[in-house]
Amino acid sequence: MTATVAELIARHRPTLDAALGAIRSRGYYSRFPENAKAYPAEAKDRAQAAFEARHGATWSLGQTGADGTTVGAEVSPYGFELGFSYEHVDPDVLIPAMQAAIPAWRDAGAEARAAVCIEILCRLNARSFEVAYTAMHTTGQAFMMAFQAAGPNAQDRGLEAVAYGYSALNAHPDKVLWEKPTGRGEPTRLAKKWIAAPRGVALVVGCNTFPTWNGYPGLFASLVTGNAALVKPHPCAVAPLALTVETAREVLGEAGFSPDLVALAPEAKDEGLAKTLALRPEVKIIDFTGSNEFGDWLEANARQAQVYTEKAGINTVIVDSFRDDEYPAALGHLAFSLSLYTAQMCTTPQNILVPRGGIQVGDERKSPEEFAADLAGAVEKLLGDDARATAILGAVVNPFILDRLDRAAGVGKTVLASRAVTHPDFPDAAIRTPLIAAVDAVDADIYTHEWFGPISFIITTDSTQDSIDIYRESVKAHGALTAAVYADSEAVIRAVEEATWEAGANLSINLVGPIYVNQSAAFSDYHGTGANPAANATYADHAFVAGRFRFIQSRRPA
Amino acid sequence: MTATVAELIARHRPTLDAALGAIRSRGYYSRFPENAKAYPAEAKDRAQAAFEARHGATWSLGQTGADGTTVGAEVSPYGFELGFSYEHVDPDVLIPAMQAAIPAWRDAGAEARAAVCIEILCRLNARSFEVAYTAMHTTGQAFMMAFQAAGPNAQDRGLEAVAYGYSALNAHPDKVLWEKPTGRGEPTRLAKKWIAAPRGVALVVGCNTFPTWNGYPGLFASLVTGNAALVKPHPCAVAPLALTVETAREVLGEAGFSPDLVALAPEAKDEGLAKTLALRPEVKIIDFTGSNEFGDWLEANARQAQVYTEKAGINTVIVDSFRDDEYPAALGHLAFSLSLYTAQMCTTPQNILVPRGGIQVGDERKSPEEFAADLAGAVEKLLGDDARATAILGAVVNPFILDRLDRAAGVGKTVLASRAVTHPDFPDAAIRTPLIAAVDAVDADIYTHEWFGPISFIITTDSTQDSIDIYRESVKAHGALTAAVYADSEAVIRAVEEATWEAGANLSINLVGPIYVNQSAAFSDYHGTGANPAANATYADHAFVAGRFRFIQSRRPA
Known part of the structure; x- marks a missing residue:
């Protein structure tokens, strides 16, 4: 060699x-x-x-x-x-x-x-x-x-x-x-x-x-x-x-x-x-x-x-509206994002903002409660089989996650409770499915810090505009590595993008396919932006490398 | 327009x-x-x-x-x-x-x-x-x-x-x-x-x-x-x-x-x-x-x-040896560097390191005292005419400089005293020629901080190697924007360069012409390196600009 x-x-x-x-x-x-x-x-x-x-x-x-x-x-x-x-x-x-x-x-x-x-x-x-x-x-x-x-x-x-x-x-x-x-x-x-x-x-x-x-x-x-x-x-x-x-x-x-x-x-x-x-x-x-x-x-x-x-940060999803034919795929997609590696990723969504007046799904209006139930159902469906669940969830990395799950069970209204899963080969592994809790936008003290692990909040806001404002201001103050929006409206998407340029998170729009908001690909997606409290750097750009050396000069008459 | x-x-x-x-x-x-x-x-x-x-x-x-x-x-x-x-x-x-x-x-x-x-x-x-x-x-x-x-x-x-x-x-x-x-x-x-x-x-x-x-x-x-x-x-x-x-x-x-x-x-x-x-x-x-x-x-x-x-920093000149035919030009050049704008430049040399055993000038050996006298003479010659002197010196920018000059008169052995010059058009201007004092390398408490203004020290060291060591360590500790060396030996120049890569100052070698160690040209010479305490940045490189904005991403299915 x-x-x-x-x-x-x-x-x-x-x-x-x-x-x-x-x-x-x-x-x-x-x-x-x-x-x-x-x-x-x-x-x-x-x-x-x-x-x-x-x-x-x-x-x-x-x-x-x-x-x-x-x-x-x-x-x-x-x-x-x-x-x-x-x-x-x-x-x-x-x-x-x-x-x-x-x-x-x-x-x-x-x-x-x-x-x-x-x-x-x-x-x-x-x-x-x-x-x-x-x-x-x-x-x-x-x-x-x-x-x-x-x-x-x-x-x-x-x-x-x-x-x-x-x-x-x-x-x-x-x-x-x-x-x-x-x-x-x-x-x-x-x-x-x-x-x-x-x-x-x-x-x-x-x-x-x-x-x-x-x-x-x-x-x-x-x-x-x-x-x-x-x-x-x-x-x-x-x-x-x-x-x-x-x-x-x-x-x-x-x-x-x-x-x-x-x-x-x-x-x-x-x-x-x-x-x-x-x-x-x-x-x-x-x-x-x-x-x-x-x-x-x-x-x-x-x-x-x-x-x-x-x-750490508070990765945020703004939910506004779906094309009818994409709703099931989007739910399954979001369910996977919330489950992958038991949400022990710094890129996993935590705060899901849904307007009080409901979201449009094709011709239908869904209340926040209906959306929450649909998302909970998608998670249950995804993780219903224990063998499949373990391949997605992996194991809980440390006992702090379990403590946090216990605390989260007492927060807001539990929409989906976490359950223990048994691994076929490793019976002593701690494996848990995600917990989803519903809270109101006024409960900012709950959702403006990171709950690292399989804990997310469906947060009822006054409107999509209110969601965008909460997104922008909470991420500016507390940081986020990722953000996502689901909207069947270019005007909403543009507004979310505009807020994103200020909030400094990396945004995914209407993802339903095999790439998840949690994932960032080398050479194309930046990981972190350095523009909010979640990170002062990114993988990778010139700012990430330029300060690691200095040019020193020597000059003399030629 | x-x-x-x-x-x-x-x-x-x-x-x-x-x-x-x-x-x-x-x-x-x-x-x-x-x-x-x-x-x-x-x-x-x-x-x-x-x-x-x-x-x-x-x-x-x-x-x-x-x-x-x-x-x-x-x-x-x-x-x-x-x-x-x-x-x-x-x-x-x-x-x-x-x-x-x-x-x-x-x-x-x-x-x-x-x-x-x-x-x-x-x-x-x-x-x-x-x-x-x-x-x-x-x-x-x-x-x-x-x-x-x-x-x-x-x-x-x-x-x-x-x-x-x-x-x-x-x-x-x-x-x-x-x-x-x-x-x-x-x-x-x-x-x-x-x-x-x-x-x-x-x-x-x-x-x-x-x-x-x-x-x-x-x-x-x-x-x-x-x-x-x-x-x-x-x-x-x-x-x-x-x-x-x-x-x-x-x-x-x-x-x-x-x-x-x-x-x-x-x-x-x-x-x-x-x-x-x-x-x-x-x-x-x-x-x-x-x-x-x-x-x-x-x-x-x-x-x-x-x-x-x-x-601020302590810009340093290492004096080792000169080609016989370049000595007068080098002295005149250094004299100009010490005089330009009354040495009120962050790039003006302050510490001039000369070995106790003397320097070689062509076939001749000159003691530190002889070199000091030669340099003092060159400054006197450069600034002998008041009208010419004012065009080089400009005026003293603030009274702190005058106070510092007073203090410097009591430090070490004054080789060249500062004198007041009268401006033909501005009789109330405070104009002063440079002061040069001789000190020994052991007097580090004198020369390891900046004496901003027309004050420089000829510092007697044990050898050129000692000069290089003092240069490297004092600049690493206290910073410098510029450094210079006069040496008719490529081995000495290489050793000074090697020290420079560690000290992080921008080095000028054997300058005698119309470009001075104090000067850095846009687009070619960096000003500051960011590699020592004198500056955390340089004019200009990618590190100087890369952190002033952040790339923020938005992605969606195509």
Whole structure:
């Protein structure tokens, strides 16, 4: 497998060029197929065996600064202890080694770094089934979702970040002969050159639910721009990122770079390592996905670093009217959006705004109560079969979700109660169907914060215009990653779009097909906008990469 | 003069394209000639008359929110009161009007906004002599420097920001048909569109010494990306920005936009308006040039805004060796750098590092004392004639500089004392030549902060390597906008460059010609790097513009 940097460049230049084309068009592009059938059939069994073989073993990465202790207490949401342990590292030893590795990585240049990054992504792609098992049993996603989201979809997001970084690094040539006319003979000539200087050590703070999908954009954006990356995984979802770091270190070492350019910092129980690392002076970039509380803390306190955050919001659906023939499909579609991965996605709708006077469905008028009953029925139909339900829902990722469900049962009028589902293979898994509660628009204290998990509200408003106003103002104040509207009226759609430009959420209109409001596709859909409190960044655009390095100039007479 | 937006686009598209080409190459480009002879001869006299006619008058801009009071107490550094007054505005009235103007400006699109911005710059260019008088008598620059720096050079910097903004806005098309293959017949099709949503109101906090040159990059970057811009001038340098805002409002109105998209907020004495405005929730972008103290305060406190700062640093020169034939020219060159505009530039060298063992000049060895005497002699020679001296020095901008000079006279060993110079036309102007003091490298408490004004230190170090180490570490800790090295050794130059990539200053090597370390040319030289404490941004690059708007998406089945 060993290849020189030149060979890696030759191998991956076509991928880089295709990705550069895709970020220019934002049309459909995917480098890593999400269809499991595109992968060798035997790989799945091998991956399962590898996953099981890790039980009781220490996952050694050969990192500088391993301090001789091990940590790790991951428990599968499917009801068993993973039994993985990881070498704990001493940041005072590891971080200087990471810093020392940077100049050679910087001097290798953008094309070499992009090729190494793409090689890492390709190796991760070949391990997608392994990734899937580690993701399933840390996030609680159903197997196929874990495969797609943590594997190829995350890899595509990583490649997208590589393309943006490479594009930004190549904003202009690295040298130029500057000739200023003097008007009297010879021009003044200066030879100018620039280096794209990386910031330093980049910290990636992983989340529990999408450790790779939310982790790769920042990781690869920082790497391709010449930084070293220190990955601090969520203590409940270490394995997918350990596998990632292991692969990256392997590729870096083979290509002649220090493996310490990418490192894993798993934490001991109650160590609070993210806070400690986030405030270190060497840490110049932080990518974080998770709670508002910690994201806001990072933004306020890690002042020595560029901080990119993806936090929580109140994703909103405005329901106005349907074409008669689309109503059943739209209900089924919405039901799926509310159910997928037990709504443990930062993109799942929460607030469904319905006017008090009802909605138009073809020639018929439906009251908010009728719409609520129809939606509840669609969820019940979707999840009526336990085996099918588990494949959509996956498992509840942590007990906080169960507590929240209990609390939600006492809020407003329960339209659809949550029920427990038993998994055929994992009887100890906590699996729950969504709860839907009806509330009134005046109950803003209920619905203007995030109820992370399978909890949504049908909110009765005074009118569609009132819905739009509530949408705009609540999202401006509290953030949202996604929004949706169902309206058989271009005037309503235009009004919702206008509110969206202010609210700064990514809007889906009248979706009924196989793409859901929860889903954002690499290279085309932005994830987050950076324009409301839910996130200060997006996956991915130039703003996401431009601050990760700086052009420094040297000039002299020519 | 009135032109439709379509006419402005047609008129200015060639300029926009040339500017877009220039930011791709970072080679020589200038749209606005800095040679005064390129402008109508009679314009200068007209401008002087206009300047004098403003004495005792109120400069009315017709702004929404004028509260009926006037402010203004500018005093020329050349020794007389300007007698200009300005309408004070009520932010509670003005800012909502600015916000209300944004959607139409946003919807006009990038090309229209770029054309309007370029029209503003061209109108400012036509008023360059007017700009020059206002700049001379607020900043203290000599007339020709005020003309060039506040006029065409600043206009070029503004155009550069327009080009970067336009480029970022056009990172991809505003709509695409996204077709995802399904493998079984028809692909999934979504029609996707994006809007580049501006942040909101951008605050430009002007400085005393370069109100337009340092103000235009942020002003035009914010405008072209769809924001409204509120200019809060330094109370001692209102006029150049009043003229700027006046021109912008005129063009905006003629093109059919609200003039309130650009507004001036002059402050009453001790009003502390910058702080008040900086914390308003509508203010989403802040561009600031000035003290570390207020810049750091903005970064820490104006958390609702993107904050771009240019602050202070310790610009450093490493002296190692000279080619024999270049020594006199280099001394004269350095002397000019230390004298231009009384060293009241954020790019003027302060710390000159010379090894204890001396420097090589051709075949000769010169001790630090000899080098200091040679440099002092070069300054004396340059400024020996009072008329010539005033054309280089301009006037002292404020009494703090004089206090600092007094203090500097007691620091280290004075190698060259400052002397007062009398201006032939302005006998009340405070004009001072540079002071040079010799100190030892151990006296870091003296030279590791900025002594803004005509004060520099010749610092004796243990060796050139020691000089490089001091350079790297002091600039990393305290910042610098520029650095220079004189060395007749490629090995030394390489070592200084390597330190520079870490220190993050823009480096000039062996300069002897008509371009000085203090000078940075729009479209080629970056001003600031954002890589050390002297600035968190640069004029201009993609990082400077990318955060001033956000892409927001809308998608629907196609």
